[in-house]
Amino acid sequence: MSKKKTKLKLELTRRDFLIVGGAAAGSVVASQLLTTGPLSPFANIKQEQVEGIEEAILNVTGHRWGMVINLDKCIGCEYCLRACSATNDVWVDIPSENNDPEKKRPEKPWNIVVNEKTTAGTPFYFSRPCLHCGDAPCVEVCPVKATYHREDGLVIMNYDRCIGCRYCEIACPYDARKFNWQERTDVNPYIPTWGIAEIPRRPRGVVEKCTFCIHRIDAGLKAGYIPGEDLEATPACVNICPVGARLFGDLNDPDSKVSQIISTETTIRLREELGTETSVYYIIPREGL
Amino acid sequence: MATSTVGGQKRFSLNPATLAWIGLIILCLGIGIISALAVFWNGLYITNMSDSVPWGLWITIDLSAIALGAGAFTLSAVVYLFGLKRFQPIVRFAVFVGFIGYSTALLTLVMDIGRPDRFWHPWVYWNVHSVLWEITWCITIYLAIMLVEFAPVIAEAKFFDRYPWVRKIAKYLHKLAPFLALLGLGISLLHQSSLGATYGIVKSRPIWFKPSMPIMFILSAIAVGPALTMALAYIAEWVSGKKSVPDDVLRSIARFSGFVLLVYGYIRFWDLAAVTYYGRTPSVSEAFNLLRQQTPYNFSFWVFEIFVGIILPAILFLTPRFNRNPGYLVMGALFAVTGIVINRWNVTVGGLFVPLSYSPGTLYQLEPGKYFPGLPEWGVAIGIIGYGLAMLTLGIRYLPLFSKEEHS
Numbered sequence: 103m104s105k106k107k108t109k110l111k112l113e114l115t116r117r118d119f120l121i122v123g124g125a126a127a128g129s130v131v132a133s134q135l136l137t138t139g140p141l142s143p144f145a146n147i148k149q150e151q152v153e154g155i156e157e158a159i160l161n162v163t164g165h166r167w168g169m170v171i172n173l174d175k176c177i178g179c180e181y182c183l184r185a186c187s188a189t190n191d192v193w194v195d196i197p198s199e200n201n202d203p204e205k206k207r208p209e210k211p212w213n214i215v216v217n218e219k220t221t222a223g224t225p226f227y228f229s230r231p232c233l234h235c236g237d238a239p240c241v242e243v244c245p246v247k248a249t250y251h252r253e254d255g256l257v258i259m260n261y262d263r264c265i266g267c268r269y270c271e272i273a274c275p276y277d278a279r280k281f282n283w284q285e286r287t288d289v290n291p292y293i294p295t296w297g298i299a300e301i302p303r304r305p306r307g308v309v310e311k312c313t314f315c316i317h318r319i320d321a322g323l324k325a326g327y328i329p330g331e332d333l334e335a336t337p338a339c340v341n342i343c344p345v346g347a348r349l350f351g352d353l354n355d356p357d358s359k360v361s362q363i364i365s366t367e368t369t370i371r372l373r374e375e376l377g378t379e380t381s382v383y384y385i386i387p388r389e390g391l
Numbered sequence: 392m393a394t395s396t397v398g399g400q401k402r403f404s405l406n407p408a409t410l411a412w413i414g415l416i417i418l419c420l421g422i423g424i425i426s427a428l429a430v431f432w433n434g435l436y437i438t439n440m441s442d443s444v445p446w447g448l449w450i451t452i453d454l455s456a457i458a459l460g461a462g463a464f465t466l467s468a469v470v471y472l473f474g475l476k477r478f479q480p481i482v483r484f485a486v487f488v489g490f491i492g493y494s495t496a497l498l499t500l501v502m503d504i505g506r507p508d509r510f511w512h513p514w515v516y517w518n519v520h521s522v523l524w525e526i527t528w529c530i531t532i533y534l535a536i537m538l539v540e541f542a543p544v545i546a547e548a549k550f551f552d553r554y555p556w557v558r559k560i561a562k563y564l565h566k567l568a569p570f571l572a573l574l575g576l577g578i579s580l581l582h583q584s585s586l587g588a589t590y591g592i593v594k595s596r597p598i599w600f601k602p603s604m605p606i607m608f609i610l611s612a613i614a615v616g617p618a619l620t621m622a623l624a625y626i627a628e629w630v631s632g633k634k635s636v637p638d639d640v641l642r643s644i645a646r647f648s649g650f651v652l653l654v655y656g657y658i659r660f661w662d663l664a665a666v667t668y669y670g671r672t673p674s675v676s677e678a679f680n681l682l683r684q685q686t687p688y689n690f691s692f693w694v695f696e697i698f699v700g701i702i703l704p705a706i707l708f709l710t711p712r713f714n715r716n717p718g719y720l721v722m723g724a725l726f727a728v729t730g731i732v733i734n735r736w737n738v739t740v741g742g743l744f745v746p747l748s749y750s751p752g753t754l755y756q757l758e759p760g761k762y763f764p765g766l767p768e769w770g771v772a773i774g775i776i777g778y779g780l781a782m783l784t785l786g787i788r789y790l791p792l793f794s795k796e797e798h799s
Contacts, residue, residue, distance in 0.1 A: 173751075207441040218752030228750050239595065245524035246509075246516040265512050266435075266505020268445035269523050275595030276749045277757060281445060281505065284436035306434045307505025372749050376594050384751065391751050 166255040167314055167329065168353035168381040169340070170360050170369065171229060174388050175347035178215060178227030181296075182339035182348065186213040186231070188297035189315065189338035192280075193288055210280055212312040213339055226387045231339060232257065232278040232312035233372060236379030240270035240279065249309070255353075255381055256314055264308040271309055275373055279311045297338055314350075315339075330359060353381065416781045423774010426767045427502060435505060437767050443760035444743045448768045449503040452775060454586055454735040456495040457530070458608070459728060461616025463489025463537060464572075464579035466644070471572035480636045481644070483544050484627070484792045485620045490537045491782045492616075493530060495775055502771055522588045529582030536575045539564055547791045584609040590738055595749075597674040598682075599742045603662045610658060614651035615724075615731045617644050618704065622724030625717045627787045635793030638717070645720045649708030652727065656701040678745040685759060688741050691733055700730010 187194045194211040218228040235241075238257045240249050248264035251257060271279040285306045293299055301317055304310045315337035322328075322335020329335040330351030340350040351358035356365075360383070363369070369383040370391075429437060440447045466485040470478050501507050513527040545551075546561030584605035590596070591604030621644040624636050666675060682688035707713045707723030714720060746757035764772070786792055 207436075210442060216750070216755045218750060219754035221753055225754075226752065228752055228755060230749075239593070242520050243523060243592075244518055245521045245527055246512040247518040248512075248516070263509070263512060263516055264506065265509045267503070267523065268505070269521075269589075271442060271445045272743070273593050273595065275747060277443075277747050279442075281435075281442055283441075284434045309505075370751060372751065373595070386751065 164253060164354065165329075165352045166354040166381065167234070167319065168255075168351065168360050168383065169231065169314070169337075170349040170363050170383045170385065172347040172349075172385040173218075173226050173228060174385055175345045176215075176227040176229060177345055177347075178217065179344060180215045181342045181344060182229060182231075183211050183213050183215050184292045184296040185338040185342040186312070187211055188290065188292035188295070189300050190313070191290055191293070191299035191301065191303050192310075193286060193290070194292070196291055207283060210277075212278070212280065212310075220387060220389055220391050222389060224387065224389045230276060230278070230372070231314070231337075231382065233276055233378070233380035233382040234314060236381065237377055239273040239275060239376075239378065243269045243273045245269070249311075252316075254319075256316060256319075257311075258313060258316060259309065259311055261304050261308050261310070266307040266309065268309060275376055275378065279309050281309050282306050296342070412784070416777050416784065419773050419777025420781065421774075422770050423777055426770025426774060430502060430767050430771065431507065437765065439762060439765035439768065441760070441762070443746070443758065444740065444762040446503075446739050446743065447762050448736075448764035448772055449499045450739050451732065451736045452499045452772055453496040453503070454608075454739070455728075455732045456492045456499070456775075456779075457583065457586060458492075458612035458731055458735070459616055459619050460489035460492025460496075461579065461583060461612035462618075462620030463492075463616070464533075464575045465613050465617050466620065467540070467568075467572040468576045471569040472576065478640055478644070480793055481620065481624060481640060483541070484624055484636070485617070486537050486540050487544070487786050487790070487792055488620050488623055488783075489616070490534070490541060491779050491786075493534045493537065494782075495779055497530065497534065498778065499771070499775055522585045522592060526582050526585050526589065529578045529585070533575060533578045533582065536571050536578070540568060540571050540575070544790055544792065548789060580609065583612045590742060595747060596742050596745065597672070597678045598666075598745060599738070601662070601666060603658065603665075607655065607658055607662060610651060610655040611731050611734065614648050614655050615727045618648035618708070618724040618727050621645055621648070622721040623783065624793075625721050627783075627792070631787060633793075641717070641720065642714055645708040645714055645723065648724075648727070649705045649714075652701050652705045652708070656697070656705070659697070659701070674748075681745055681759060682741055686741065686744060688737060688744075691737060695733040696730055696737065699726045700734060701727075704730070 183194070186192065190212060192212050193209045195209045213229065213231045215227060215229040218226050220226065234255060234257050236255060238249075238251065241251055241257060244250075245267060246263055246265055248260045249257060249270055250260070266281070268281055271281055282304055283306075286303045290299070300315075318335055318337065319329045322332060325334065327335035330340070330349065333341050336350050340348040349359050349363060351360035353360060353364075355361060363385070364383055367385050369385055371380045371383055374380075438447070462485040466478055466482055469475050470482050501510050504510065513524050514531070518524050543561040543565040546557050551557045587604035587606070587608030590599040591601055594600045621641045624641060628635055667679060679688075704723040704727040707719045707726070713723075740762055743760045743762070746759050748756070
């Protein structure tokens with residue numbers, strides 16, 4: 103072999119032929135196995151199953167807590183923000199006292215209330231708790247499962263596990279997460295006027311977020327209350343709303359207030375195109391958006 | 392450095408230049424340690440990061456350091472998998488540079504997380520759906536692989552004359568080299584691209600969410616990692632005065648880098664064309680408009696990422712007129728490194744500058760995420776650079792990084 107001069111002519115030995123033929127046959131087999139065969143990651147995904155996955159996300163047996171926010175009713179009083187900040191002891195800069203636009207790190211509430219306008223220019227008020235996505239980007243990206251889905255669909259933080267990488271904060275499409283940049287030393291101005299702190303402050307270096315007042319839901323269920331019906335088991339923001347713009351309840355229960363409203367009124371969910379399947383539904387202003 | 396001596400001097404002559412160099416490294420490390428302590432003590436509050444820009448300079452350093460460490464897996468694969476034994480003399484050094492890059496990244500990551508005391512959580516609490524989890528695993532596994540790959544070199548240090556059993560183990564480990572190279576290649580391909588995916592999968596951020604992210608990250612890493620190794624090999628040669636790696640090998644690496652840079656440039660071109668022109672969406676156009684109007688994004692993209700980072704080094708690496716001169720090659724590598732660092736910065740900080748939009752109305756808009764690193768962040772960055780320089784200096788001085796031929 104090596105003594106011969108290199109030739110340009112292609113010589114196909116039996117061995118080469120077998121190798122090439124084998125490789126070709128192998129590729130065909132492999133391609134079949136990988137596209138439709140047992141090795142394929144897509145083989146078993148059929149339409150029903152895609153729907154099945156969605157059902158698995160959405161129709162957890164048991165409860166699935168959800169909220170309806172009526173933008174048409176909301177008067178922008180910020181009571182929900184205040185009650186939330188008191189109950190969950192959230193560090194919030196009071197808007198009127200935070201006149202320093204250069205402040206590099208304003209303390210944002212879990213539950214925002216802002217002025218909004220429709221396309222036609224009609225003003226309305228928009229508020230946003232954590233939307234508790236059925237398919238939550240934050241849960242996907244957390245490297246340590248510090249944020250996770252509970253059985254009842256709530257997206258919850260484990261403050262003892264969070265490493266503070268802030269990837270969830272980056273991945274959340276709704277800006278619903280807040281990082282504890284420093285140790286809390288503030289006096290919460292909303293306590294006791296708007297409620298008392300029902301959960302402890304979160305430590306420095308972890309991410310925190312709205313929980314739908316999970317402590318009330320859990321304790322309330324145990325005591326036989328119905329979240330959304332009985333005040334004891336209902337999130338603070340829902341209880342305090344003076345115009346009833348917020349409703350809370352079990353989306354899996356067709357008789358709950360939220361399910362009733364969703365089935366009768368036209369509702370939207372925020373950035374539905376992202377497929378996040380949020381648990382918060384909005385009734386839009388009468389004038390449209 | 393003007394310490395070139397003929398024939399390899401045994402001891403450092405403590406001339407002014409060497410002293411100044413050591414002083415500089417100690418200064419950098421000192422600044423770094425003070426800044427790090429300040430951050431650990433006060434928390435991330437003293438940085439300039441915020442809830443709208445939760446990642447900043449440190450993540451840029453992580454991403455850059457890991458990309459710059461890509462010479463290790465690329466050159467190991469070239470030698471042990473593709474059997475190009477010609478490149479053998481540089482493998483050890485490449486692994487050494489890679490190790491510095493990866494350990495740098497891990498150090499910075501520990502600084503960057505809010506709870507450094509919980510740095511070990513990803514190994515105990517798994518979320519297999521998370522790219523960040525995968526990256527953490529890959530980086531630590533790969534760091535371990537590099538340590539094993541590198542063990543024989545450390546064992547060759549004079550110190551281990553007294554412990555022959557260490558050498559024996561090291562010799563055995565060396566036999567694993569091809570296997571380790573294969574494993575390293577797999578793991579590197581995974582995480583170098585996952586670093587891009589970290590951004591590419593975030594569907595709420597218009598200028599990140601695209602499948603080209605991982606590809607661009609890995610291509611740029613494969614291009615620039617070996618180039619940096621090549622440049623550092625030249626610099627080591629100039630400083631120590633010892634010819635260690637043949638010029639033609641280094642030039643081949645530069646040419647390889649140049650070609651990969653061109654491929655990277657091509658992908659970037661198509662990415663740009665697809666994202667901003669042919670397949671543009673309103674949110675992406677809006678995001679780029681905002682970046683163009685309010686930040687120097689456009690300038691830094693075209694000048695630093697494209698011209699300095701891709702075109703200039705490609706010319707210096709590929710044209711015979713320049714690539715016969717080591718000075719130009721080192722300069723080219725420097726340009727390419729600048730390009731990649733600016734690119735990682737632009738991806739991270741640029742992407743976070745664009746505010747999220749989720750409100751159903753038309754009025755409410757989040758502020759653009761303004762960010763410039765604060766003093767403690769720069770301090771830690773300087774310390775990290777000091778760490779890299781210290782490791783390089785010690786390695787070049789005390790370790791047989793360029794042993795002649797290894798018979799395998």
